[in-house]
Amino acid sequence: MDYTKLLNDKSGRISKVGIIGATKGYGYTLLAQIPTVAHMQLRAICSRHTDDCFRVLKEIGYDESKMVLCETEDDIKRAPEDAIIITSDYHLVMETGITAMVESTGNTSVSTDAAITAIKKHINVYMVSKETDSVCGPYLNQLAEKHGVVYCLVNGDQPRNLLDLISWARLLGLDIICAGKSSEYDFIWNRDTGEFLYNDGNHEPELLPDMQQYWHYQGVETLKGRDKLLEKYREVISADLCEMNLVSNISGFTPATPFMHYPICKPSELANIFIPKEDGGILEHTGVVDVFYNLRDIDEASFCGGEFIIIRAKDEKMWKILAGKGHVMSSNGKYCCIYYPYHFMGLETPGTILLGDLMGIGTHPECRQVSILAGVANVNLCAGTELIVHGHHHEIDGLTPKLLESASAGNAAPFYLLNGAILKKDVTKGNPITQEDVDLTSSPVYQIFKEGFVMK
Template identity: 75%
Template sequence: MDFTNLLNDTSGKVSKVGVIGATKGYGYTLLAQILTTAHMELRCICSRHTDECFAVLKEIGFDEKRFLLCETIEEIQKAPKDAIIITPDYKMVMETDITAMVECTGNTKVSSDAALIALNKGINVYMVSKETDSVCGPILNHIAAEKGLVYSLVNGDQPRNLLDLISWARILGLEIICAGKSSEYDFVLDWETGKFLYNDGTHESEPLPELKEYWTYKGVDTLKSRDKLLQKYREVISADLCEMNLVSNVSGFTPSAPFMNYPIAKPNELANIFIPKEDGGILEKTGVVDIFYNLRETNEASFCGGEFIVVRAKDQKMWEILAGKGHVMSSNGKYCCIYYPFHFMGLETPISILLGDFMGIGTHAECRQVTVMAGVAEKDLPAGTELKVYGHHHQIDGLVPELLEKSVTGNAAPFYLLNGAKLLRDVKQGTPVTLDDVDLSGLSTFELFKKGLELG
């Protein structure tokens, strides 16, 4: 998309942004980029740790003379129009004159409530908390559409970037065989020393020169050999499956497998891997979402947790021309992989806000609960076990996530509704936690999830 007309807008309109849950990581990158984005102002920031807000805004370069702590509606009403309001109460954010509410707490209860308050006040919602969208996305999209407002996933996180790539392919009439992303961290080999590193920051490098034997892709057996050699590094990551849950609910694509395939692969191999088995790939069906671990040398660029689609190459001559340009084609010439090897976190997000506030782009009224992310017991879990979301990947101790088509979920409980729940009875290893195993009554996000299911 060309943003020149948006950049040159002379209407005087400005996106006034309120950010909930932002001082570190993603939030920091967003705040830093708002400072330089055209037609955009930071109006309000919310965190329980208001001292961190003051420190971060000052560090980024916002004018500290404009900072104002407000804890009540009355204080907000008295605030100067150019003040950057800092508040510990997320509900106060919607009492300011913002046009855009960005939610990035990762807390399903807070973010769903904040989204509803914003939409009811005529404020567009930009949802970073993928945990919330995985259970409430369908109904929140529906409510926004009914009100003529925007509810949007954001660029800078993989689901929106991948959905943009999918929509690009669909408008061109390309048949998408598989859509997906690389997992967050790469598998890296130092070719000279033979040392291997899984660069998630928790693993030391180890000598693994035998990986060179499986460096050149020679078919599915190569994947099996890599998997066997690197088995201890392979895992099903909650954040990955949650992101594919979001993509599935908007695109209609279904999971390739409940735990995803996670092949260890290089980008130039993807068009040979994410294709039907009868053509030498790994897929049992097409029109699916999947994930891979990016394999590279130390001197090669990362895939950066980026996104890809594999499409069918129907016009042989056209795709031969494109193959000559160096695009990633399958060995049999039937498929091509198209990819964005990036997601720039909050750096990209202002684009989504401007597209929503200025052009009304974002809401997917067609979003439905196509898939449900459930949690399977890794071991026998006794009654009384409290389930808690924790860590960078927002996992739950004792559970491994799986992504299931709605038609086969039965009464499996959505993964991110389990945070804080206690098991009412024993759950055996290998079985999902169901709605009968926990008490979710009175949980507002559960009610929103059920309303989403009623959309059909």
């Protein structure tokens, strides 16, 4: 897309941004980028720790004289129009005159309430909290459509970037076989020294000379060899499956497998792997979402948790021409991989906000609960166990995430509705947590999920 029209907009309109969950990780990257963006102003930020807001804004270089702590609506009314409102109450963010509410707390209850409040006040909503969208996406997209405002996922995180790639391919009439992303961290092997590192920050390098025999791809047997050699590093990551859940619900693609395949491979191999089994790949069916582990040498660029699609190459002569340009093709010439090897977090997000605020682009009223992120007990769990979401990947101890097609999910409870829930009965290893295993009836988010689940 050419953004020149947005950049040169002469209407005088300004995106006035309020960020909830503002000071760490994603929120920090967005705060750092906003001052450089045309037609955009930071109006409000919210955190339970307002001291952190002041500290981070000063660190980035915002004008300290414009920062105003507001604890009531009256405080906001007294603040100057160009003030940066800092508050610990997310409800107050919607009273500051913002046009764009960015939600990045990762707290399903808070972000759902904040999104609904903003939409009903005709404020556009830019959802970073993927946990919330996995549970309430269909409902929130429909609500935004009803109220004539934007509700959307953001560029800078993998789901929106991948959905943009999918929509581009569909516009061109390309036949998408598989859509997916690399997992967050790389498998790095130094061919000169034989040293291997899984760079998640929790592992030390080890010597692994046996990787040499599996370095060059020679079919699915190579994948099996890599899996066996690196078995202790393989895991199912909640964040990965949650992101594919979001893509599934908007694109209509179904999970390739409930735990994702996670082949350990290089970008140059993707067009030979995420294709039907009858053509030498790993897929039982097409029109699916999936995830891989990026394998690279020490001096090769990372895939950076980026996104890809595999398309069917229909015109043989055309694809031979494109293969000559160096594009990633399958060995049989029938498939091509197209990819974005990046997601730049909040650095990219202002583009999403301007597309929404100035052009009304972003809402997906077609979003439906195509798949459900469930949690399967990986140990025997006793009645009375409290389930808590925690950690960088927003995991739940004792559960392995599992992405199920809605049609076959039965009464599985959505993973991110389980935070704080207490098991009413024992759950044996291998069984999913069901809506009957926990009491969700008092949760407003559960009621919203049920409304979205039945949408046709």
